[in-house]
């Protein structure tokens with residue numbers, strides 16, 4: 416049995432070994448469809464930003480030395496509005512009316528806010544407060560110079576990036592194609608969501624959580640339905656699954672008599688790198704590779720499946736997408752209740768995190784083991800309980816990540 420850290424090292428080294436430009440290739444999408452996709456081209460500024468010296472206040476463009484001693488009365492010689500500058504040169508004792516976003520007229524070095532002025536008549540303005548040099552304006556190129564690199568490939572496109580891309584004229588963007596993730600649930604006890612289970616059956620829930628987790632990670636998931644616990648049925652499903660970039664098989668990887676998934680992996684020649692991780696839940700997690708497919712056998716229990724995906728599958732999808740950040744950042748919170756450690760396995764326990772003004776507080780959610788979706792739905796995070804003797808005490812700092 417290997418540690419979570421070792422498992423992650425193996426996963427990332429196999430992912431690095433398989434990394435090629437053509438897997439995944441990029442595709443061009445319209446700006447409106449690029450949110451949260453992984454950028455595949457460098458983005459540079461196509462002009463200075465701002466492209467001209469501009470006002471960032473409504474008011475009067477002045478020569479700042481004219482208003483060093485306030486109040487000062489200046490003669491208005493023109494108007495500069497957004498989209499149409501004033502063709503004037505402002506001289507001593509003069510100023511130009513100006514609006515936010517308008518080009519600064521020649522000769523001026525500051526903008527006085529309209530709130531700090533009075534109008535004795537239409538031709539002149541009384542400036543009530545002095546201003547500093549360059550106050551109320553933004554000089555050409557202060558945000559970026561033409562040709563500056565603004566965004567690097569591998570970045571997950573965020574909301575501000577959408578605005579930035581629009582501002583540099585990118586209506587179409589190269590992003591990573593979404594890898595196909597084939598999802599197979601296994602078990603003789605499973606029925607579909609729309610079916611009514613008999614007393615010995617349960618509904619298939621893993622396919623749906625895996626579908627959403629895959630889609631959120633940036634993949635294009637496909638549900639291949641339920642494989643029954645017999646070799647023929649599993650072979651059939653796994654054959655189709657191995658055509659995808661990533662195959663996820665849930666259930667059938669524990670020690671039970673009908674846990675046949677690993678033997679079918681072996682029949683197909685899947686190279687298995689590990690099949691047990693010192694992790695609770697999620698111990699029977701299988702990771703392998705076959706031709707052009709990352710292969711995962713995930714534990715059947717719903718909470719275990721979800722946790723295993725978070726830890727091992729998500730980084731593989733993000734590596735395929737050529738994302739720079741493949742690991743979810745760990746955050747820190749103060750424990751509100753004790754949490755028992757296990758010297759054999761690190762645990763990732765559903766927990767409830769809240770913010771109390773000083774920082775995050777965390778307590779494990781009331782859950783009844785790794786099949787308890789009811790308990791899990793009360794949690795918003797997974798707390799990391801380190802592999803060691805003893806327990807974490809209230810007030811101690813613990814690491815966690817949000818489940819979303």
Ligand code: AMP
Pocket residue numbers: 600601602604605617618619620621622665666667668669671674714715716717786
């Ligand atoms: P297994 O790993 O196949 O032994 O399954 C472990 C537990 O998870 C069993 O109680 C299964 O009934 C349950 N389970 C397996 N697959 C699913 C699924 N797709 N949806 C919900 N529960 C499942």
Ligand code: MG
Pocket residue numbers: 601602603666667715
């Ligand atoms: Mg099973």
